[in-house]
Structures are given as C-alpha cells and as structure tokens.
C-alpha cells in the first residue's frame with residue numbers, strides 16, 4: 208500500500224506538544240533521518256523540548272516512540288539529546304528511515320454498509336487503493352434505497368448527470384466521466400442504475416459485495432490486554448434476507464424488528480474499520496387523511512411506482528408536500544397531460560431553476576444566497592412571487608446578504624414554473640384537513656373541488672436502526688461516539704445556509720470516501736481532532752425524524768469545516784475536489800450546451816400545453832447566455848474578494864486578476880453565439 212508523504216511545507220498538524228508561551232518566537236527545526244538523505248523542516252516554538260518533538264514524530268508518522276532518538280552533530284562527534292533539553296535547529300533522527308507517514312495496517316478487512324451511491328463510491332475508493340473490504344446491503348440489487356425503493360420508473364435526476372457519477376474523482380480527471388451524449392444531462396432511474404452496474408463491473412467490485420444481507424448488530428471487540436489498539440475489531444452480525452427488501456423503502460429498524468431473534472441465515476464477519484452509508488431517505492412518512500375512504504379517486508404515495516400517473520391524463524389532483532418529490536411528481540403528471548394540480552404546503556418553498564443548480568454545482572466556492580435569490584428572479588416572474596419574500600429567506604434592507612432555511616431539500620426544475628404560468632399548477636398554503644368526495648378541504652378553509660387524484664409526498668426519516676446497531680449514544684462529527692474507525696454519512700434532507708455548496712452528491716461522495724479513510728489510515732489525526740474538541744456533537748431527534756448521524760445542515764457545515772481545516776492533507780484534498788467541480792462540469796456539461804438543453808425541454812412542454820388548448824405565445828426561457836456569463840463573472844468577483852479578505856491576494860493582485868479576466872466570458876459568449 209502506498210505511503211502518504213509527510214508534507215514538509217506545512218506546520219505539523221495540530222501538534223500536541225506544549226511548546227511554550229504563544230508570545231515566544233517560532234524557530235525552524237530541520238530533521239534528517241540517520242543513514243538517509245531525506246530532511247523534514249517545520250516550525251516549533253523556541254522552548255520546545257526534544258521529547259516533545261519525539262512524541263510528535265511518533266504520533267504523526269505512526270512510529271514507535273521508544274525507538275526514536277535525536278542527535279546533534281558537534282564537530283565530528285554525535286551527541287545524543289536528552290528529553291528535557293531544548294531541541295536545536297538541526298537534528299539527526301535515529302529510529303526513522305524516512306518521513307513518509309505510515310498507513311496503519313489492520314488485521315481484518317474493512318466493511319461498507321450500503322450499496323447506494325455513497326456506499327458504492329466508498330467501495331470504489333478502497334478497491335482503487337488496494338484496501339480489502341466487504342460491502343453488505345440488504346437489497347438484492349445495487350443502487351440503494353434511493354433508486355431501488357423510492358424512485359419511480361419515470362424518475363429523473365434533478366441535478367446534472369455530470370455530478371452524479373460513481374467514478375467522479377479528482378485524481379482521475381475528467382476523462383473518466385461520461386459525456387452528455389452517453390449519459391443524459393438529467394439521467395433516468397434506469398440510466399443511473401445502468402451506470403452504477405457498469406462501474407461496479409469495470410472495477411470488479413462484485414467479489415466484495417454481499418447483497419440481500421442485513422447488518423443486524425456491531426459488536427466492538429477491544430484489543431487484547433497489552434496489544435496495540437489496531438487489534439481492536441468489530442464483529443459484524445449479518446442476516447441473509449433474500450429478496451425481502453428489494454424494491455421497498457426500508458430502514459434498519461424495520462428489518463431489526465422483523466427479524467429479531469432469528470438465527471437461521473445469521474453470519475458474522477470481523478472488520479477493522481467500517482463506513483456506513485444508510486441514506487437520508489430511509490423511512491417515508493405515511494399518513495391516512497380523514498376522508499380517504501370516501502374520496503372516490505386515486506389516493507397514493509408519489510414514489511416507488513405506488514401511484515398510477517397514466518390515470519392523471521386530463522384530470523385534476525393535489526400533491527401534498529412541496530419538496531423535491533413534489534417537483535418530481537408535478538413533472539410526471541404534466542408529462543401525462545394531466546389537468547390542473549394543486550400543491551398543498553404549509554409554506555411556499557423555494558425551488559431551484561435548472562440553470563441555478565448548474566451554477567451552484569460548478570462553482571468552486573459556494574455562491575452566496577443573495578446571488579442565488581437575485582438569479583431566481585427572472586424565473587419567479589412566471590411564478591408571480593418574489594423569491595425574497597419567502598418565509599425561508601432572511602435578508603437585510605438592501606438585499607445584499609441573505610440566508611435560506613427550509614425543511615426540505617432543493618426541488619430542482621423549470622417545469623413547475625411553466626406549469627404555474629399555464630395555470631396548470633397552483634400552490635395552496637395550508638395543510639390538508641380532510642378529503643370529501645372528489646374534494647380537498649384545506650386548513651385555511653379553502654375547498655378544492657373537482658379533483659380525482661391525491662399524491663402524498665410527506666417527507667422521510669433517516670435510519671434510527673443505524674444508531675441502534677452501532678449502539679450510538681451521540682455522534683461526534685461523522686463518528687459514532689467519537690470512534691474514528693467507524694464513519695457514518697449521508698446527504699442532507701434540509702437547507703439552512705447563507706452560501707450553497709451544491710445540489711449533486713458525487714463531489715460529496717468522493718469527499719466522504721477519502722476523508723473517512725484518512726482517519727482509518729492515520730488514527731493519530733483522529734485522536735488529535737477529538738482532543739481538540741472541535742467536532743460538533745449530535746444526538747438522535749425522533750421528533751424531527753433525524754437519527755444521530757443526521758446533523759442539522761448548519762451544524763453539518765461546521766463539521767465539514769472542522770475536518771477540512773484541521774488536517775492539512777484533507778484540506779488540500781477538499782480544495783482540489785472543489786476546483787474539480789468546475790473543471791468537470793465545464794468539460795462534461797458546458798454552459799452553452801446545458802442552456803440549450805434547458806431551453807429545448809422548456810419549449811417541449813410549451814408545445815404540450817399548446818396541444819392541450821393553450822394558444823398563447825410561448826413564454827421565453829428566462830435565462831440567456833449573457834445572463835449566465837454575467838453570473839459567472841459575479842462568481843469570479845466573489846472569489847477575488849474572498850481571497851483579498853483572507854490575505855491570499857493583495858489589492859494589486861486582485862486588480863490584475865480582474866483585468867486579465869475582462870473579456871474572458873465575452874469571448875466565450877461570442878463564440879457560442
């Protein structure tokens with residue numbers, strides 16, 4: 208296995224050495240491995256002792272402290288330095304051959320839970336670096352709960368296909384990514400499952416995968432007395448469940464309840480480290496509303512093909528809820544040439560037009576909410592509402608700063624806005640009180656008449672059973688009870704931020720695969736992070752459907768910042784992953800082509816509405832190339848201002864950069880036209 212190189216250009220990561228009063232000066236210490244030529248220089252405080260440097264070396268490089276000795280050359284003599292002495296500026300080190308960090312070697316394979324996007328991405332990472340692993344999933348097919356238990360056969364990705372690819376990996380570059388002529392800008396459920404299948408086959412992950420197998424419990428087996436802590440292990444108790452969970456929405460707690468006490472089909476595997484990717488959409492909320500029995504039309508849930516959309520042609524209905532699934536359901540009924548559909552929601556939720564999803568996902572630095580809200584305005588004209596006036600928006604008088612907080616994930620799409628323009632979609636604020644025959648009574652007192660369909664999209668809980676099998680009391684960052692050899696992560700189910708990092712999961716999947724592994728390979732970094740107490744903690748909150756691994760979005764953001772800023776290698780990797788967002792998007796999904804495709808879809812729906820008797824002139828697509836490049840210019844300016852504030856650029860350098868950028872977008876825009 209490759210050894211990670213100690214980066215000599217940086218300060219030692221969060222050294223535990225008590226190196227004196229902060230006001231003292233730093234000095235540079237250069238270490239040279241005895242018998243080798245490699246040198247390592249790093250700053251320490253003036254009064255740092257020999258022992259502090261020995262301890263730091265042992266921890267950071269994963270070496271045995273008792274074998275490390277420091278020497279100083281005095282003329283032609285070598286003087287062994289004693290622990291209490293102040294460390295000199297030039298030191299020879301005995302007991303270390305080179306300054307490469309040692310990857311921890313464990314006795315057992317690693318285990319992945321979940322064969323959804325995140326779990327498969329982790330498996331791919333471990334396969335690429337030669338780490339032995341076993342992946343368990345209770346479903347018989349890969350693709351996860353998202354694509355094997357929730358999506359409809361008509362479902363499509365809402366964000367861009369460019370950033371929903373398993374082998375999205377900055378170290379492989381853009382060549383590995385599927386271009387838009389092979390994998391659509393908005394791939395369907397089957398496209399996605401086909402892509403997952405191809406990647407798993409290409410990288411030969413199948414021999415590592417144990418499908419139809421539910422993880423029932425994790426027993427922590429401490430290391431034997433006196434043994435190194437790498438000998439600590441996890442006994443993974445698993446149960447063969449056959450086809451029971453394929454094509455179902457499910458959660459570990461349901462499976463635990465159903466199979467409790469069963470011994471037939473039970474097995475055990477030993478693991479040294481584990482990564483859990485159980486998903487955020489584990490249990491759909493189900494509720495029977497008063498009057499469903501007398502409604503007389505179709506009442507069902509808007510996922511997993513539970514609803515027959517073909518029956519909506521020419522008929523009216525309601526969709527309960529206004530998150531990403533409501534958007535998906537509106538698109539589907541419109542494709543079936545439905546009549547009018549009403550969205551019933553406590554509040555109007557902000558939805559993201561496609562061009563804005565593209566913009567956010569290609570941005571190196573998360574764009575500010577104020578920029579996003581301003582960019583929503585052209586599309587929201589069709590909706591007849593000012594995006595700044597939404598309950599979820601907090602802003603100042605001149606709307607120069609803003610934050611957005613919503614209890615749903617972003618619903619992305621243009622068709623919803625077009626549907627409102629054509630009078631085919633209406634959002635009704637309130638809750639469904641009861642159904643009557645072909646009618647819906649809303650808590651506001653409004654009665655919606657002449658409806659034939661009720662589609663329920665009521666939200667999802669995360670998987671409380673994951674806390675149970677891990678025996679988790681609280682999460683410390685992504686670690687159950689602060690155990691840095693178990694990593695639990697999922698996407699977010701809500702929005703709360705003043706900057707937005709992305710709507711597509713692949714960059715995050717790559718980050719998780721790399722970050723989780725880092726602490727398994729370099730456990731000392733995990734220990735130091737815990738000692739520094741900078742990771743946010745979280746407990747399960749059943750009242751909002753959140754297991755302990757599901758942080759509130761703002762807290763989740765602080766956890767990511769803590770990981771990224773505390774370990775230099777991880778921060779560097781994150782920076783290159785962020786930069787790859789732009790490179791990959793522009794290579795696979797360039798703005799001109801993406802805009803063209805958005806327009807094509809827009810006018811396709813306009814023609815559909817015309818066929819259904821609306822003779823109005825087609826409304827223009829609200830975004831243009833000039834508009835797009837103007838937004839991109841704002842992104843560059845935002846980046847420049849951020850760098851000036853952070854001291855990475857002087858004012859003069861910033862002006863130079865602006866100067867060199869002038870004309871860049873105009874030229875591209877001109878060429879595209």
Ligand SMILES: Cc1cc2nc3c(=O)[nH]c(=O)nc-3n(C[C@H](O)[C@H](O)[C@H](O)COP(=O)(O)OP(=O)(O)OC[C@H]3O[C@@H](n4cnc5c(N)ncnc54)[C@H](O)[C@@H]3O)c2cc1C
Nearest residue numbers: 321323324325344345351352353365366422485486711712
């Ligand atoms: C219709 C639809 C559209 C979407 N559109 C987008 C989009 O446009 N962009 C985007 O980024 N995301 C989108 N998503 C979100 C999607 O959920 C995520 O992108 C991603 O697929 C989640 O993957 P995951 O691996 O985290 O979880 P999941 O897909 O939920 O997989 C978790 C897996 O873990 C397994 N598991 C859990 N517990 C156990 C256990 N104890 N033992 C064994 N196995 C277990 C489950 O069986 C499951 O297979 C969409 C989702 C849906 C349903």
